[in-house]
Amino acid sequence: MSEGTATATELTSQYISQVAGDLERNIKEQERITAELTALQHQLANLQQDHTVLVSMQQALGVPPTAPEPASAGSTSVPSPRKKTTPAPGTRRPAKTAAAQQPRAKKQPGTKPAAEKAAAKSTRPTLVDLIHRHLTEQSEPRSAAEVAEGLGHAHPDRNIATNVVRTTLESLVAKSLVQRTKQGRSVFYTTADAPEPTASTGKAQPETAD
Structure with missing residues (x-):
């Protein structure tokens, strides 16, 4: 080799x-x-x-949301640096036309201005309003589980948990807007202006008091 x-x-x-x-x-x-x-x-x-x-x-405490919405994954991007070009010696930059000097507002497709988002949030009823309105429409006392189930069917776009509904109902009881009654170990709620429930009312599923 x-x-x-x-x-x-x-x-x-x-x-x-x-x-x-x-x-x-x-x-x-x-x-x-x-x-x-x-x-x-x-x-x-x-x-x-x-x-x-x-x-x-x-929402259960009736406080309007103040924290900004979290950015979704992939929504943020780092812009690439723009290269600054230097004109060759002896050349002059062309003068900008009036149309070019006016700033152009860029609107990304599929996005809404912040003002529209804020307006949509302000018109959205709070969980307190939904629960009080739901109890007002009922003819019999309802448990927290039944109220959460009814609101879940009426508003499938909102994540309404039973423990949050129970906390909201207790806060309404403290404000004398809702009445709280016990039947055995079950707890039922009615609006303050509703008639006193009898022992036969409350066909709802029993809910154990905490």
Whole structure:
């Protein structure tokens, strides 16, 4: 075997070893980043669940939402830096026309102005209003579970939990807007202006008092 052939074989062996090492490091880096992404997605899911519960509690207390809506994944992007071009010596920049000098407002498709979003939120009834209105429309006392079920059917777009409804009902009882009655170990609620429930009323499913 000539010297040139031996040198080529040695270089090929070095390239094969280098490519194999780079490929192994690439695979390990992918595994590391995949593990980090999985952990971050799990943390994001927990935060979104906590956000939903906190917003429901805020609505139950009759407080209008003040915190901004969380940005959805992939909605934020970092703009690429714009390159500043320098005109060649001896050349003059063309003067801007009047139409070009006027700022143009860009409106992204599918997005609503912040004012429209705020107006939509302000017109949305609170959970307190929904619960009080629901009890007013009932002819018999209702438990917290029944109120939550009725509101869930009437407003499927809202995540209304039974424990949040129970907390809201107790706050209305404290304000003398709702009456609270017990039948055995079951608790039922009616509006303050409704007639006193009798022992036969309350066909709802029994709810154990806390």
